[in-house]
Amino acid sequence: MTDDRKPLTGIRVLDFTRVLAGPYATALMADLGADVVKIEAPDGDEYRRIGPFRDGESALFQTANRGKRSVVLDLRDPGDLAVAQGLARRADVLVENFRPGVMARLGLDAAGLQAANPGLVYASVSGFGQSGPHAARPAYDVIVQAMSGLMDLTGEPAAAPTMVGEAMADVAGGLFAAWGIMVALFDRSRTGRGRVVDLALFDALLSMMPSAGARVLVCDGDPARTGNRHALSAPFGVYPAAQGHFAVAVLNDKLFGAFCEVIGQPALRDDPRMASDESRRAHEPVLAKAIAAWAGGVTAAQAVAALSAAGVPASELASARDAWLSDQARARGLVSPVAHPVLGSVSLPEQPVHFSGSPRGLQRAAPGLDEHGAEIRAELGK
Known part of the structure; x- marks a missing residue:
């Protein structure tokens, strides 16, 4: 009311x-x-x-x-x-x-x-x-x-x-x-x-800029550019598909397991290099290669549909016009x-x-x- x-x-x-x-x-x-x-x-x-x-x-x-x-x-x-x-x-x-x-x-x-x-x-x-x-x-x-x-x-x-x-x-x-x-x-x-x-x-x-502040003030770090990849987590960023790009956000072990199933790489879930979020970020090139092998055969829309169906946060990239008029x-x-x-x-x-x-x-x-x-x-x- x-x-x-x-x-x-x-x-x-x-x-x-x-x-x-x-x-x-x-x-x-x-x-x-x-x-x-x-x-x-x-x-x-x-x-x-x-x-x-x-x-x-x-x-x-x-x-x-x-x-x-x-x-x-x-x-x-x-x-x-x-x-x-x-x-x-x-x-x-x-x-x-x-x-x-x-x-x-x-x-x-x-x-x-x-x-x-x-x-x-x-x-x-x-x-x-x-x-x-x-x-x-x-x-x-x-x-x-x-x-x-x-x-x-x-x-x-x-x-x-x-x-x-x-x-x-x-x-x-x-x-x-x-x-x-x-x-x-x-x-x-x-x-x-x-x-x-x-x-x-x-x-x-x-x-x-709290994540940069945490790295500088608490860890005495010197943050650097990471492009379309998150500085601290993986897979967490933007990846190319056969047509278009898509964003994906995986921040915990449960989501990572679901993600591995979607991209047809269930063995990655038990790979020691993928045991934690920090370790996955350190080995992000391994994940990027696996994602590229899968996403190269689908469109961005298809990739997002498959990931979303499994409960993994994902999106196609929208333009500002698309977003304001959505x-x-x-x-x-x-x-x-x-x-x-x-x-x-x-x-x-x-x-x-x-x-x-x-x-x-x-x-x-x-x-x-x-x-x-x-x-x-x-x-x-x-």
């Missing part, structure tokens, strides 16, 4: 962010019912001018700023600065992603705003945080991927490091920023006071139709968590520049 109330209904978020990491965090909150007021400079968020475009509208801006309201404020103008300060006095959350020190120079520092509004949760999202040797450095996703070690771990062993095929540093930063804000709001419900949340993209992406994505409500004044009906992503008693969908499109400026100023009596 639903009551059409989303979990963050009634929470007011003042969004000073642009590009992706900060806007992604606040979009997640807008999905859940928060009133997100996007503060834009007179020329707007840079993402309004970054493609791909449809009918003159940036698709990236639409996805990262869904469900928000827009007001243009020139923060160098005393009158507009006063509007921003007034909005902060009424807000539950403020999120900014300027370089450290910029908000303070503008007169929008955490200490000053929390003095006027003690319950304000003030979140700063930056490349390297508000402290540390790199705090003043600018950062985009590719820079953080390069500095975090993720890029060095991605790609074939004999080839050059490669970027991950999505802006993972920005997305990780946005996700952890939203998580931190929720924790601060929960704490406020007990103390009545907001907190300052300091989130760095570098920190977030490094935290998204029955699974549709059934899980990961895409919602919204009405846009220029684009008409357009499909946008929605945050992935399902909450009992709360409907999915009911989203609004991303705002036009200053689309809600008059109504937001009116709410302050300006």
Whole structure:
């Protein structure tokens, strides 16, 4: 049973962010019912001018700023600065992603705003945080991927490091920023006071690499690229078939026994070299040869069907288009139709968590520049 109330209904978020990491965090909150007021400079968020475009509208801006309201404020103008300060006095959350020190120079520092509004949760999202040797450095996703070690771990062993095929540093930063804000709001419900949340993209992406962290911090290792094979387990990766490729994941002895039966190599189950997951990874070339002998006579679809029938996790490789348009994505409500004044009906992503008693969908499109400026100023009596 639903009551059409989303979990963050009634929470007011003042969004000073642009590009992706900060806007992604606040979009997640807008999905859940928060009133997100996007503060834009007179020329707007840079993402309004970054493609791909449809009918003159940036698709990236639409996805990262869904469900928000827009007001243009020139923060160098005393009158507009006063509007921003007034909005902060009424807000539950403020999120900014300027370089450290910029908000303070503008007169929008955490200490000053929390003095006027003690319950304000003030979140700063930056490349390297508000402290540390790199705090003043600018950062985009590719820079953080390069500095975090993720890029060095991605790609074939004999080839050059490669970027991950999505802006993972920005997305990780946005996700952890939203998580931190929720924790601060929960704490406020007990103390009545907001907190300052300091989130760095570098920190977030490094935290998204627990297996590498275990090898470095606990085992004093130096992880290296392993291509389409898992660094620690086998058979666990992507293998070629006669037509296409398929992924398989075998992480315990029971699954390994079933896997050996499917590929027609039951003797491998009792081979001393295959006695443990660690030993199987050490002898992965032996497994790869056996898999190639079997998979070379079937298509990827046939390989997946046989493995799945035996309870072994397996999949063909889907394209991003296949995944977004799949029955699974549709059934899980990961895409919602919204009405846009220029684009008409357009499909946008929605945050992935399902909450009992709360409907999915009911989203609004991303705002036009200053689309809600008059109504937001009116709410302050300006």
